Amino acid sequence: MAQQTDTTAQGAAKGRAPHRRNEQARIAVLHAADDLLAERGFAGVTIEGIAARAGVAKQTIYRWWPSKVDVLLDTLVEDAHGQLVPPDTGSAVDDVRHYLRNLAQFIGEDAGKVLLALIGEAQHDAAMAETFHARYLGPQRDAERAMLARGVVSGELPPDTDVDQTLDALCGPVFYRALVTGGPVTPEFTDRLVTEVLGPGATQPK
Amino acid sequence: MAQQTDTTAQGAAKGRAPHRRNEQARIAVLHAADDLLAERGFAGVTIEGIAARAGVAKQTIYRWWPSKVDVLLDTLVEDAHGQLVPPDTGSAVDDVRHYLRNLAQFIGEDAGKVLLALIGEAQHDAAMAETFHARYLGPQRDAERAMLARGVVSGELPPDTDVDQTLDALCGPVFYRALVTGGPVTPEFTDRLVTEVLGPGATQPK
Amino acid sequence: MAQQTDTTAQGAAKGRAPHRRNEQARIAVLHAADDLLAERGFAGVTIEGIAARAGVAKQTIYRWWPSKVDVLLDTLVEDAHGQLVPPDTGSAVDDVRHYLRNLAQFIGEDAGKVLLALIGEAQHDAAMAETFHARYLGPQRDAERAMLARGVVSGELPPDTDVDQTLDALCGPVFYRALVTGGPVTPEFTDRLVTEVLGPGATQPK
Amino acid sequence: MAQQTDTTAQGAAKGRAPHRRNEQARIAVLHAADDLLAERGFAGVTIEGIAARAGVAKQTIYRWWPSKVDVLLDTLVEDAHGQLVPPDTGSAVDDVRHYLRNLAQFIGEDAGKVLLALIGEAQHDAAMAETFHARYLGPQRDAERAMLARGVVSGELPPDTDVDQTLDALCGPVFYRALVTGGPVTPEFTDRLVTEVLGPGATQPK
DNA sequence: GAATAACCGAGACGGTACGTCCAGTCTTGAA
DNA sequence: TTCAAGACTGGACGTACCGTCTCGGTTATTC
Numbered sequence: 060m061a062q063q064t065d066t067t068a069q070g071a072a073k074g075r076a077p078h079r080r081n082e083q084a085r086i087a088v089l090h091a092a093d094d095l096l097a098e099r100g101f102a103g104v105t106i107e108g109i110a111a112r113a114g115v116a117k118q119t120i121y122r123w124w125p126s127k128v129d130v131l132l133d134t135l136v137e138d139a140h141g142q143l144v145p146p147d148t149g150s151a152v153d154d155v156r157h158y159l160r161n162l163a164q165f166i167g168e169d170a171g172k173v174l175l176a177l178i179g180e181a182q183h184d185a186a187m188a189e190t191f192h193a194r195y196l197g198p199q200r201d202a203e204r205a206m207l208a209r210g211v212v213s214g215e216l217p218p219d220t221d222v223d224q225t226l227d228a229l230c231g232p233v234f235y236r237a238l239v240t241g242g243p244v245t246p247e248f249t250d251r252l253v254t255e256v257l258g259p260g261a262t263q264p265k
Numbered sequence: 266m267a268q269q270t271d272t273t274a275q276g277a278a279k280g281r282a283p284h285r286r287n288e289q290a291r292i293a294v295l296h297a298a299d300d301l302l303a304e305r306g307f308a309g310v311t312i313e314g315i316a317a318r319a320g321v322a323k324q325t326i327y328r329w330w331p332s333k334v335d336v337l338l339d340t341l342v343e344d345a346h347g348q349l350v351p352p353d354t355g356s357a358v359d360d361v362r363h364y365l366r367n368l369a370q371f372i373g374e375d376a377g378k379v380l381l382a383l384i385g386e387a388q389h390d391a392a393m394a395e396t397f398h399a400r401y402l403g404p405q406r407d408a409e410r411a412m413l414a415r416g417v418v419s420g421e422l423p424p425d426t427d428v429d430q431t432l433d434a435l436c437g438p439v440f441y442r443a444l445v446t447g448g449p450v451t452p453e454f455t456d457r458l459v460t461e462v463l464g465p466g467a468t469q470p471k
Numbered sequence: 472m473a474q475q476t477d478t479t480a481q482g483a484a485k486g487r488a489p490h491r492r493n494e495q496a497r498i499a500v501l502h503a504a505d506d507l508l509a510e511r512g513f514a515g516v517t518i519e520g521i522a523a524r525a526g527v528a529k530q531t532i533y534r535w536w537p538s539k540v541d542v543l544l545d546t547l548v549e550d551a552h553g554q555l556v557p558p559d560t561g562s563a564v565d566d567v568r569h570y571l572r573n574l575a576q577f578i579g580e581d582a583g584k585v586l587l588a589l590i591g592e593a594q595h596d597a598a599m600a601e602t603f604h605a606r607y608l609g610p611q612r613d614a615e616r617a618m619l620a621r622g623v624v625s626g627e628l629p630p631d632t633d634v635d636q637t638l639d640a641l642c643g644p645v646f647y648r649a650l651v652t653g654g655p656v657t658p659e660f661t662d663r664l665v666t667e668v669l670g671p672g673a674t675q676p677k
Numbered sequence: 678m679a680q681q682t683d684t685t686a687q688g689a690a691k692g693r694a695p696h697r698r699n700e701q702a703r704i705a706v707l708h709a710a711d712d713l714l715a716e717r718g719f720a721g722v723t724i725e726g727i728a729a730r731a732g733v734a735k736q737t738i739y740r741w742w743p744s745k746v747d748v749l750l751d752t753l754v755e756d757a758h759g760q761l762v763p764p765d766t767g768s769a770v771d772d773v774r775h776y777l778r779n780l781a782q783f784i785g786e787d788a789g790k791v792l793l794a795l796i797g798e799a800q801h802d803a804a805m806a807e808t809f810h811a812r813y814l815g816p817q818r819d820a821e822r823a824m825l826a827r828g829v830v831s832g833e834l835p836p837d838t839d840v841d842q843t844l845d846a847l848c849g850p851v852f853y854r855a856l857v858t859g860g861p862v863t864p865e866f867t868d869r870l871v872t873e874v875l876g877p878g879a880t881q882p883k
Numbered sequence: 884g885a886a887t888a889a890c891c892g893a894g895a896c897g898g899t900a901c902g903t904c905c906a907g908t909c910t911t912g913a914a
Numbered sequence: 915t916t917c918a919a920g921a922c923t924g925g926a927c928g929t930a931c932c933g934t935c936t937c938g939g940t941t942a943t944t945c
Contacts, residue, residue: 079942081891101389107931116892121933178445179388182381183307188447196445224457227438227446232430234445235437239384239402241394242429251430256461284920285911313900322923327902493917513801519905528918533907587800590857594797595719600859608857636850636869639858643850644842646857651796651814652845653806663842667874697937699895725926734897739928 087113151210159249293319357416499525563622705731769828777867
């Protein structure tokens with residue numbers, strides 16, 4: 060993924076700069092897109108608007124990103140990389156509990172708005188949905204699956220656990236609240252979810 | 266909602282239609298919008314496109330609908346009215362099981378695509394989200410709540426059931442698959458969900 | 472000219488109302504058109520605007536006038552009938568002098584703005600120009616010709632006077648100022664015109 | 678006037694064209710406007726029509742011209758520059774005679790229709806009238822004044838000549854015929870005008 | 884230490900759709 | 915039959931962005 064590889068200076072590190080890209084411009088674009096989304100909503104994010112706010116030429120954006128959603132996808136990937144990695148503490152149930160709390164909080168923040176907006180856009184654009192899965196949803200899901208799989212291996216979860224069904228039962232309600240009902244996603248809500256889905260043995264909070 | 270009230274001939278019945286709206290045009294618009302969404306996706310639905318396909322002037326659309334999402338909302342409300350009413354058979358668990366199967370099937374059809382598209386759009390436009398709740402999500406949720414409440418009253422469900430949490434646990438995974446993971450929503454999936462959420466006493470399928 | 476015949480109540484006077492036209496509506500329309508022209512200029516005169524201001528339905532206007540310029544033409548004809556009739560005092564030169572002064576003043580008033588606007592519109596619309604000539608310019612010109620002809624008959628003007636050329640030499644500069652240069656059309660200007668065109672024998676002002 | 682300045686290659690010569698305008702598009706627009714006026718009249722000239730005929734985007738027109746009349750004004754200025762410059766042969770009376778003949782002919786041609794249409798539009802739109810004066814009528818009048826002034830200086834015309842009154846007496850009738858009476862403007866008509874206004878000493882034709 | 888090649892800002896360009904205004908036609912119900 | 919009211923098709927308005935395309939200017943290697 061060209062627009063993702065040279066995080067900071069890594070590009071210059073080894074294999075000769077592929078073609079000196081202006082890092083400053085890249086960051087300005089990501090920030091501008093992020094800000095516009097927070098301030099004016101998804102519809103307020105336009106290539107022209109990003110360019111104007113970032114002090115960058117439209118062409119510079121088109122050179123590196125196929126569309127505005129790819130810009131947002133980049134910001135999401137960078138943010139999620141720092142905040143949405145499933146933990147690995149040894150206790151799978153604890154991991155799940157913390158991950159869901161974390162997810163709920165993330166969704167409530169600006170960065171999470173990007174995620175929701177991209178899910179929204181994926182409903183409108185099948186091609187976009189595909190790259191969204193390839194770049195974010197797929198890898199994230201894999202990490203989540205691994206988290207549960209560790210619990211199965213350790214015996215903390217039953218050996219016949221259907222990992223996908225369980226993940227949907229855990230994450231589904233969280234996103235449902237965020238995307239559809241608009242209700243608050245509190246730690247109480249996610250903790251209870253964990254208890255109900257993973258069984259009463261998982262009751263004791265950390 | 267003005268554009269919804271005079272279903273069939275009620276308007277002419279007694280109430281003296283204060284200003285005769287062209288029913289033919291209304292239906293042509295709804296159909297055109299529906300067709301365009303199915304054929305070309307949400308982005309392919311434009312006021313100009315609807316007008317052209319429906320053989321109607323743009324102004325006629327703007328006269329009765331504030332925006333294209335309101336047109337789609339009208340088609341959704343009409344469709345859902347026929348297909349998504351929670352049943353009331355006496356057995357709440359059976360009702361839920363059937364409702365979820367129904368919901369899963371609806372989401373897979375053209376009419377359901379409208380629902381998903383509107384949920385998507387709601388992520389981009391807060392004002393739209395509000396009317397979406399007022400016109401569809403709110404009433405639908407109320408009907409769902411009533412379905413569960415009947416089970417509590419009848420003793421089929423425990424008296425301390427948290428209706429909202431339970432509904433989210435039931436519907437959340439269904440929408441999560443449809444909106445996010447893209448996985449199939451099969452009857453097996455929803456039946457299992459019912460069993461897990463409402464307890465093993467609800468296991469026996471109808 | 473249907474829209475002209477029943478000035479005030481004359482329609483009811485003799486031959487039984489041809490088909491009871493609402494005189495009130497007719498007058499309201501003419502006034503509304505006049506006012507709109509004065510307030511917002513020719514472009515601000517629209518059928519919808521006239522209808523709204525006159526408290527009249529659009530259809531009522533279309534029933535009696537083919538277009539908005541016909542409405543203005545009606546107001547012009549009524550106004551000019553009262554103010555722009557060439558005088559007949561016995562002295563043709565005096566008549567011309569007074570007529571030109573009168574014309575200059577008329578052009579400066581609201582009613583005259585209608586005349587200028589219609590001349591303007593005639594440049595844009597050949598069909599309109601034709602009815603304009605038939606209804607106003609032609610008759611007015613005939614009256615002007617008669618005024619000069621009286622001078623020729625009385626011997627006040629030379630027998631070989633080219634009436635049309637002379638009229639153009641008299642009226643032309645007045646309209647040129649009003650339509651093109653935008654300069655003021657003063658009595659001094661028109662008096663001098665008369666002197667130069669009709670000869671020094673016409674010098675003495677009244 | 679920005680849209681007029683870089684005639685030919687002067688822009689590239691030294692001044693460093695700050696932003697390359699597409700000359701081809703500019704000319705296509707002027708031609709399209711001209712053609713539409715001749716074919717369908719002023720009302721038939723629309724921005725959309727110009728754009729379609731010129732093979733140009735509407736935005737390109739709006740970028741360089743505030744309105745359709747400014748487009749026509751540009752074509753007029755270019756045409757008049759070539760055909761309506763008052764001559765300077767040494768004999769002011771001859772100059773006037775030729776200029777009026779020229780003017781009469783110009784008005785009869787397509788290019789002259791633009792002039793008449795703009796005078797017409799000026800009656801409807803005060804702001805437009807102002808730019809019309811600034812861009813065309815004013816400069817043209819100045820050139821005409823200079824023509825007469827040369828005659829005064831040379832002694833060909835009396836020293837007490839009122840230049841403005843004389844110009845109105847000369848041009849007024851010409852425009853009056855074109856704009857109002859619709860009569861033909863022949864060389865005989867203009868020659869006679871010159872004789873009458875500038876005196877019998879100016880009689881002998883060239 | 885030039886030459887050169889990709890970058891970058893700026894923004895003009897052909898387009899599509901927007902939401903608005905008004906034209907001119909029509910239909911309805913009251914007077 | 916006229917009238918007020920106003921819905922209807924239709925066309926143009928002027929605006930916002932889209933994605934493509936030059937322009938000159940600026941770096942930063944590469945010869």
